Amino acid sequence: MIQAHLQQELLEIHRKNQELAAQLLAKRIISSEELKRILSPEQIKLGEILIKERLILKYELEQALKEQTMSRKKLGEILIERRIIFPFQLERVLRKQGYQIK
Incomplete structure (x- = not known):
């Protein structure tokens, strides 16, 4: 039960992050390149x-x-x-x- 609840919460966070990213791109606050860089898991120094x-x-x-x-x-x-x-x-x-x- 806890695992299912955790997975549901993670899916909700992911959905909200996608919405935020779409808004930032639509309003031209950040570019798609900047978004890729921000979301890259490991950026080499x-x-x-x-x-x-x-x-x-x-x-x-x-x-x-x-x-x-x-x-x-x-x-x-x-x-x-x-x-x-x-x-x-x-x-x-x-x-x-x-x-x-x-």
């Missing part, structure tokens, strides 16, 4: 992709992350300012991550 692609080294990421906590700048911005990566490299990685570049 920017630093992980940059290391995997051999664009930065682990210690460079660690230093940039430390600076990020103090400055509140975006990680990509810090890496570009430090001339560790180029803007075109950041754009390519952000696209892989699912962000829409304007």
Whole structure:
């Protein structure tokens, strides 16, 4: 009985989430790409992709992350300012991550 009730509640939550997503899209509050990104179960972190692609080294990421906590700048911005990566490299990685570049 508890399992059936739980399943019913989960279905109701799912239905409400679908309605909310449809409203956000209809009102153009978010794009379909943004919705996909938000709903993706696991988004790979920017630093992980940059290391995997051999664009930065682990210690460079660690230093940039430390600076990020103090400055509140975006990680990509810090890496570009430090001339560790180029803007075109950041754009390519952000696209892989699912962000829409304007």
